[in-house]
Amino acid sequence: EPEVTQTPSHQVTQMGQEVILRCVPISNHLYFYWYRQILGQKVEFLVSFYNNEISEKSEIFDDQFSVERPDGSNFTLKIRSTKLEDSAMYFCASSNGQGQGTQYFGPGTRLLVL
Amino acid sequence: AQSVTQLGSHVSVSEGALVLLRCNYSSSVPPYLFWYVQYPNQGLQLLLKYTSAATLVKGINGFEAEFKKSETSFHLTKPSAHMSDAAEYFCAVSGLGSGNTGKLIFGQGTTLQVKP
Numbered sequence: 001e002p003e004v005t006q007t008p009s010h011q012v013t014q015m016g017q018e019v020i021l022r023c024v025p026i027s028n029h030l031y032f033y034w035y036r037q038i039l040g041q042k043v044e045f046l047v048s049f050y051n052n053e054i055s056e057k058s059e060i061f062d063d064q065f066s067v068e069r070p071d072g073s074n075f076t077l078k079i080r081s082t083k084l085e086d087s088a089m090y091f092c093a094s095s096n097g098q099g100q101g102t103q104y105f106g107p108g109t110r111l112l113v114l
Numbered sequence: 115a116q117s118v119t120q121l122g123s124h125v126s127v128s129e130g131a132l133v134l135l136r137c138n139y140s141s142s143v144p145p146y147l148f149w150y151v152q153y154p155n156q157g158l159q160l161l162l163k164y165t166s167a168a169t170l171v172k173g174i175n176g177f178e179a180e181f182k183k184s185e186t187s188f189h190l191t192k193p194s195a196h197m198s199d200a201a202e203y204f205c206a207v208s209g210l211g212s213g214n215t216g217k218l219i220f221g222q223g224t225t226l227q228v229k230p
Contacts, residue, residue, distance in 0.1 A: 004157070031216055043158070043204060043220040056215040091157060095216055103218060105150075105158040 002026045004106035006092050012112045013082055021077045021109045023092030032075045033093040033103060034067065036060070043091065049075065082113045116141045116207050120221035128229050133192040135224050137179075137205030140186065145207045147188040148218065149179055152202040161203075164188060175199070200228045 005024045013019050025032055034046040047057045049067055066078045075094075079086055089108045095101040121136040139145055146165050150158040162173025169181040179190045188205060202225050206218040 033217065035218070035220075042222045043206075043218075045217045045219065048215040048217050050215070056217055058217075093158075097216075101216060102148075102160050102163060103216070104160075107155075107157040 002104075004092055004094055004104050006090075006106035006109050008109060009107065010110045010112075012114065015084060015113055016081050019079050019082055019111065021079075021090050021092075021111070023075045023077070023094075023106055024073055025075055025092065025094030026096075026104055027073070029094035029096045029104075031055075031095040031097070031101065031103075032067075032069070033095070034077045035091045035093065035105075036088040037091065037108075038085075038088045046077070046090075079111075082111075084113050087111055087113045116143075116145065116219045118205050118207050118219055118221035120203075120205050120224050122224055123222060124225045124227065126227040126229060127195045129197055130194050133177075133190070133195045133199065133226065135190040135203050135205075135226065137188045137190065137221060138186050139188060139205070139207045141207055147179075147181060148206040148208070149173065149177070149188075149190050150204045150206060150220075152204065152223075154201075158204065161190070195226075195228045197228050197230065200226055202226075 007022045032049040037043045047061045048055045064080045068076050091108045092106045093103040095103045117140045119138045148163045149161040162171045164171050164181045172178045177192045202223050204223050205221040
């Protein structure tokens, strides 16, 4: 069964450093998403991506964040200068349809900023 | 604007007992509603979804949920809990309509504990 994969599973970084979180969505999916979950809090939407551009982003997704689909398989989230409050679990998801399309989630990357 | 409220951050049931996890939503457009389950150290897995067809939706692992527009609810039930059902459960809403990008708005989550 196809699945969404994410690397790395865990990342520890120093405040101010850049991190890139990688995702490989399901191959025939066209819609891609990043979410995050701060420990003990709800899962929050960050950004949606379709047709090689951002279709929607949340207030959290400020200028420090960027997304890219550098090739036909990877989908990346970059945080330019990490802050302590960026520590969270980051989930990638993909879907083959908007709205009612089921979003399939990856296992997540746990990011710890020291 | 859309929002989801899950009543009860922790629910504890005995094995074999009824499971009821509550979810209420707010949406200015007809909603799509989802229940996801998260097992420890894993991603989110879809249990079931409502997309404006039948109001009673059956999902995996014996779970089902009923969409009640008048009550703006989408509660998750299972007649008989199993130890393997212990996990975190998330209700989520997505909206129909132009400009809908499919983003999911999640509730706070409910941790289900199943006692032997």
